[in-house]
Amino acid sequence: MESAGAPEPVRQQQVQNTPSSNAPLETTQASSKVPVYWIGRNGDGVALHREFRDNAGTENPITTALRTMMTAKPLDHDFFTPWQEPSALATSISGKNVVTVDVSRDAFNSNLDSGMAQLAVQQLVYTATAAAASSGLIDSGQQIQVVILVDGHKDFMAFGQVKLGEPMVRDASMVAPVWIIDPQEDLTLAGGRVKFNGRATLEGAKLKWQLFREAANGEKALYVDGETTASSVPGQGGTFTFTVNLGAGRYELRVSLPEQAGEAGSSDTRSFNVG
Template sequence: MAETAAPRRAGRDGGRVRPALLAAVLAVVPLLSGCLVDPDPSPTEALTSSPAVTGTAPSTSAPLETTQSSNKAPVYWIGRTSSNVFLFREFRDVPDQENPVTRALRAMMSEKPLDPDFFTPWQNPSKLATSISGKDVITVDVSEDAFNSNLDAGMAARAIQQLVYTATAAAASSGLIDSGQQMRVRILVDGHTDYLAFGHVQLGDLMARGAGMVAPVWIIDPQEDSELPAGSVKVTGRSTSPGGKVRWQVLRAEENGTKAPFVTGEAAAAAEAAQAGVFTLALTLPAGEYELRVAQADTADQPDPNEDSRSFKVR
């Protein structure tokens, strides 16, 4: 589904940790096909999910993506909020030489997120291929060099779910599978099962999307640091609470470098199945530099520790 996009995204001022800091602390299957790429020779240093994983995760997972006409690939990344570690999604431009699932996973393993608050622990694999068996099983065969990162158990589990979410999203958004089904993913490593991924997660069995892995709310558009024409600015995002409200705020950069509140409000996330959780805003903004912040609105009217934010310019 093509999605477009103000409280504040956790991590901008002490929530999600930027990749540079993370690196410092850091069943017959059809014929598989995929092209070769050069592996990344430099394994990432230890990445740890502690203590952020101790927060309470939302109880629902994001619904499976629906078919979209765009060629952009849905790719999930890992990001921190002030209380937890979640998956966040971007739509990315990718080459079309491979099938939609393979190219989305290749982007996840070899490219950097557009948003600097996100990261991926995966390494660029020397081999990657995918196939779909029957109506509900995606098989991913990846080389062992993709796992050359040192992770703790919590981060390893999130990395595997990052792959599961990306593979199922790519298959659903490209129309290869019915988005109304419960899709499962089998991960093979160099054609074999029973690999211990990142030293913690046993592979081989079918895996489904884990509940509570995705961020409670995130902004899809505008993209980080994008430049938009003055006038109407369309904002799109997603909440894991279909039918619920999100609270948003737009801050404008002042000449002294500070950010001042410019406009605030609430919006309802769609409840219908085809657009579950999607929210949209139509803002009229003059030229300037802005930060959009969004969070789920709770009944207690307390700050949500799991906000998302996005910086952009209007020219």
């Protein structure tokens, strides 16, 4: 597991009850996968990114996703988690779309500053709500709240910085402005027309993409580039997709959201193979 200390600073901000409409929920997915959020490099800072991981099927999807978040290694080498393996973890859902997470205090055994601690708490909130929504356990048309208990009690200070116990919702400011969804890191794809999917938090945003091909010596050269536009259709949450015809080789995709409207630019990268 990577060091809890992140190499980039994160802006210090309060965990707010941001309306869930500003941070769209996942749609129902195949039960063989669970969504997991990680903290990852994004421009000059860090933000939340998502991967879909195998569902072992031994626990409910929310518990499985959170346990993966706290114990597994991200597929993408730019991602990490400050959480530690808990000795106890349980989740439940009330009829009011409230997910309750009860975790042991050993999960917080990392030394984090205030900004990183708040981002880590939101990592849990995003993962729990994503797993609940994608598995169809809750009504994704309503706002979902998460209550975090520690050893069954409220008022615990997460990482010594963030007070827990009250309902929390997704803070849209903490998710990466742009990220690549498919393909996942190091996946091997069939040659021919390869489809790429991703998401930008700014609907209708103009995005630039570049595909680099890696030579045998590890050097990367620009292979092809282009532009795409994030969807502005309500409910699609700024999704984007494009296809490229690729032959065998190893590639790196880079998708960038240029600086605009006073907002800093952002980019995400993903390495993959074509067989």
